[in-house]
Amino acid sequence: MxxxxxxKVHGKGMMALVRLSTRGHPRLGLVxxxxxxxxxxxxxxxxxxxRESVRLxxxxxxxxxxxxxxxxxxxxxxxETLHRQLHGMWKRLQRDAQAMIAVPxxxxxx
RNA sequence: GGAGUUGGCCAGACAGUCGCCGCUAAUACCCCUUAAAAGGUGUUGGGGGAGGAAAGUCCGGGCUCCAUAGGGCAGAGUGCCAGGUAACGCCUGGGCGGCGUGAGCCGACGGAAAGUGCAGCAGAGAGUAGACCGCCUAAGCCCCUGAAAUAAACCGCUGGGGCCGGUAAGGGUGAAAGGGUGCGGUAAGAGCGCACCGCGCGCCUGGUAACAGUGCGUGGCAUGGUAAACCCCACUCGGAGCAAGACCAAAUAGGGAUCCAAUGGCGUGGCCCGCGCUGGAUCCGGGUAGGUUGCUUGAGCGCUGUGGUAACGCAGCGCCUAGAGGAAUGGCUGUCCACGACAGAACCCGGCUUAUCGGCCGACUCCCCCC
Numbered sequence: 466m467x468x469x470x471x472x473k474v475h476g477k478g479m480m481a482l483v484r485l486s487t488r489g490h491p492r493l494g495l496v497x498x499x500x501x502x503x504x505x506x507x508x509x510x511x512x513x514x515x516r517e518s519v520r521l522x523x524x525x526x527x528x529x530x531x532x533x534x535x536x537x538x539x540x541x542x543x544x545e546t547l548h549r550q551l552h553g554m555w556k557r558l559q560r561d562a563q564a565m566i567a568v569p570x571x572x573x574x575x
Numbered sequence: 576g577g578a579g580u581u582g583g584c585c586a587g588a589c590a591g592u593c594g595c596c597g598c599u600a601a602u603a604c605c606c607c608u609u610a611a612a613a614g615g616u617g618u619u620g621g622g623g624g625a626g627g628a629a630a631g632u633c634c635g636g637g638c639u640c641c642a643u644a645g646g647g648c649a650g651a652g653u654g655c656c657a658g659g660u661a662a663c664g665c666c667u668g669g670g671c672g673g674c675g676u677g678a679g680c681c682g683a684c685g686g687a688a689a690g691u692g693c694a695g696c697a698g699a700g701a702g703u704a705g706a707c708c709g710c711c712u713a714a715g716c717c718c719c720u721g722a723a724a725u726a727a728a729c730c731g732c733u734g735g736g737g738c739c740g741g742u743a744a745g746g747g748u749g750a751a752a753g754g755g756u757g758c759g760g761u762a763a764g765a766g767c768g769c770a771c772c773g774c775g776c777g778c779c780u781g782g783u784a785a786c787a788g789u790g791c792g793u794g795g796c797a798u799g800g801u802a803a804a805c806c807c808c809a810c811u812c813g814g815a816g817c818a819a820g821a822c823c824a825a826a827u828a829g830g831g832a833u834c835c836a837a838u839g840g841c842g843u844g845g846c847c848c849g850c851g852c853u854g855g856a857u858c859c860g861g862g863u864a865g866g867u868u869g870c871u872u873g874a875g876c877g878c879u880g881u882g883g884u885a886a887c888g889c890a891g892c893g894c895c896u897a898g899a900g901g902a903a904u905g906g907c908u909g910u911c912c913a914c915g916a917c918a919g920a921a922c923c924c925g926g927c928u929u930a931u932c933g934g935c936c937g938a939c940u941c942c943c944c945c946c
Contacts (some may be wrong), residue, residue: 504918514903517907520593521907
């Protein structure tokens with residue numbers, strides 16, 4: 466997954482790795498390390514918000530596996546901007562995924 | 576009214592809506608069966624869902640396995656006394672010392688006359704004390720002076736100087752200089768003597784005890800500091816941890832090689848004994864690591880009564896209050912206000928410590944004003 470991501474979507478304080486799947490619905494994984502987010506309260510809050518965001522948008526997302534990685538500093542972002550970030554990321558993900566499905570052989574340069 | 580001390584409690588609220596994790600009831604289907612129960616999946620309804628610190632992991636216990644945790648050594652911890660407790664390094668009460676006008680607060684608070692060690696600088700001297708300045712020159716010796724007496728002299732009164740010394744009152748050094756104040760005493764001084772204070776020891780009295788005393792007697796009087804230095808004394812402590820452990824399914828099969836060997840090897844990791852099990856170790860080749868349980872009814876919480884100064888105990892009645900498993904307890908919208916801190920359960924309890932916006936209640940102290 467980490468080495469064979471089809472797509473990478475970046476947002477403020479986080480990054481999402483995406484792979485296409487044939488499951489028929491999106492699937493979410495979360496990586497929030499203690500190193501990057503020190504307090505348990507902040508780790509839990511981040512995971513809840515990401516889950517909620519995916520839940521609210523699950524019908525619009527393509528059939529993909531998503532892994533969201535938290536980066537240092539997410540604990541300082543408030544809920545509202547975090548939601549906006551995630552919303553923007555999913556929109557980009559949708560667009561890119563559809564483009565990739567249209568092209569049968571996705572090229573993996575760089 | 577102001578300032579403060581102390582004990583306890585709360586931890587945004589409400590509504591709507593969309594979700595998550597257990598529980599429970601009904602129901603549908605699956606599985607199974609003679610039939611049911613149990614089990615699984617879904618739908619609908621009901622109900623529950625982080626903390627006072629859930630944290631740090633610093634102590635103590637339960638639970639589980641190793642022996643039923645046994646003996647010795649080593650090691651670690653605790654350290655005024657009594658009580659509480661399952662236990663504690665915790666709590667309560669008391670003692671002693673310190674701080675505060677006070678309510679109160681703080682204290683690793685046994686032993687330094689068993690032993691060993693350590694102490695920079697300054698200073699004469701730092702633990703069998705010590706003469707740098709100062710004070711003294713009585714006794715002993717030397718020199719000068721030379722009263723009185725004598726015929727004269729010797730000796731030598733007096734005074735002065737020196738040597739040998741005396742002295743811990745004063746100065747100075749230091750964190751600390753070997754009880755304090757006063758009087759006597761003396762050449763000057765000194766517990767040298769005495770009085771008072773202090774201290775040590777013995778007894779008596781009070782107190783369970785620590786300890787206390789205008790108590791009685793006795794000793795001139797230190798036993799300097801450091802034991803979060805070794806140490807001594809008293810008391811306590813076996814080890815590992817829920818990834819403990821248990822169960823189910825499968826499997827650990829079977830095989831080959833080398834080495835060691837029944838005063839052995841493993842369990843048992845500080846070591847020895849003891850105890851239990853038994854051939855063991857390494858390599859080659861092959862195989863597995865899924866689920867269930869432990870998992871929340873407990874030294875539990877609330878109320879009342881009762882014993883106790885209190886911590887807490889006892890009795891009765893009532894209540895059931897998260898249980899996940901990469902990990903639920905949330906998102907959004909609206910209204911209100913004192914505009915919300917620190918922060919997220921992971922086997923469970925009792926403490927300690929640390930973090931913390933603010934609010935409420937009780938008790939008490941000091942100061943000012945009024946009656």
